[in-house]
Amino acid sequence: xxxxxxxxxxxxxxxxxxxxxxxxxxxxxxxxxxxxxxxxxxxxxxxxxxxxxxxxxxxxxxxxxxxxxxxxxxxxxxxxxxxxxxxxxxxxxxxxxxxxxxxxxxxxxxxxxxxxxxxxxxxxxxxxxxxxxxxxxxxxxxxxxxxxxxxxxxxxxxxxxxxxxxxxxxxxxxxxxxxxxxxxxxxxxxxxxxxxxxxxxxxxxxxxxxxxxxxxxxxxxxxxxxxxxxxxxxxxxxxxxxxxxxxxxxxxxxxxxxxxxxxxxxxxxxxxxxxxxxxxxxxxxxxxxxxxxxxxxxxxxxxxxxxx
Ligand SMILES: [Zn+2]
Numbered sequence: 461x462x463x464x465x466x467x468x469x470x471x472x473x474x475x476x477x478x479x480x481x482x483x484x485x486x487x488x489x490x491x492x493x494x495x496x497x498x499x500x501x502x503x504x505x506x507x508x509x510x511x512x513x514x515x516x517x518x519x520x521x522x523x524x525x526x527x528x529x530x531x532x533x534x535x536x537x538x539x540x541x542x543x544x545x546x547x548x549x550x551x552x553x554x555x556x557x558x559x560x561x562x563x564x565x566x567x568x569x570x571x572x573x574x575x576x577x578x579x580x581x582x583x584x585x586x587x588x589x590x591x592x593x594x595x596x597x598x599x600x601x602x603x604x605x606x607x608x609x610x611x612x613x614x615x616x617x618x619x620x621x622x623x624x625x626x627x628x629x630x631x632x633x634x635x636x637x638x639x640x641x642x643x644x645x646x647x648x649x650x651x652x653x654x655x656x657x658x659x660x661x662x663x664x665x666x667x668x669x670x671x672x673x674x675x676x677x678x679x680x681x682x683x684x685x686x687x688x689x690x691x692x693x694x695x696x697x698x699x700x701x702x703x704x705x706x707x708x709x710x711x712x713x714x715x716x717x718x719x720x721x722x723x724x725x726x727x728x729x730x731x732x733x734x735x736x737x738x739x740x741x742x743x744x745x746x747x748x749x750x751x752x753x754x755x756x757x758x759x760x761x762x763x764x765x766x767x768x
Pocket of ligand 1: 510
């Protein structure tokens with residue numbers, strides 16, 4: 461079943477090429493690549509290594525974007541087929557694909573799961589091309605990804621793969637089955653806790669106070685992870701409530717955490733002292749040095765949920 465996505469991407473790429481017209485394969489018309497953003501709506505794409513990673517890093521802002529009519533796609537670079545203590549392989553991948561689609565449906569986010577094995581991701585040219593196609597097909601204004609210094613090799617290499625794609629998305633001779641973008645998107649990283657070689661720097665912080673329950677609802681769709689695999693890894697499987705409503709409350713208690721001091725400072729910068737100090741839940745992002753470099757007014761355009 462998970463082969464369908466690869467096929468669908470190929471089909472979409474072919475469709476895009478045919479829409480661009482015969483002979484336009486290497487030289488997509490500027491209208492075609494600019495048109496999706498011409499309606500004033502943003503195209504946001506986030507990459508995670510596993511089918512619940514984007515949800516944790518950007519599920520809140522994605523909910524806010526979707527509510528404002530912007531287009532958000534989450535891409536899991538692996539199919540998650542290793543993330544369980546008693547299940548695995550194709551059956552687990554199919555289960556996690558269904559969970560991802562349900563998570564996306566709950567908040568209005570498009571969810572794609574690529575068919576790469578969980579736990580074995582490498583920054584190859586083949587996977588880089590998959591990332592390049594995704595960014596191009598989405599005509600992304602903003603690309604979100606993990607930093608490449610995470611504890612999990614799949615997370616690290618997802619960060620590297622997106623960095624490796626950051627310039628190549630505008631080079632028509634590379635991955636030429638999918639027309640190149642004419643403008644480089646802005647790339648940003650999800651928040652993390654890792655300190656080496658340097659700690660995460662929250663350049664932008666967004667209040668989730670209006671949507672925290674929607675974000676938890678999104679995470680709640682990943683039953684195999686939130687209530688089975690992750691508690692098993694942490695040795696707290698016996699602490700997970702059995703009743704669905706009670707376990708969702710437990711999920712909120714354990715997953716919705718207060719902003720760090722650095723994120724608090726960023727909230728004060730973007731919301732002002734009074735509002736910024738009152739925020740209970742947030743997501744923060746660090747600008748990647750590759751891709752377009754946004755100034756403050758560009759950041760406000762890319763994050764329209766920030767106060768004017
Ligand atoms: Zn992960």
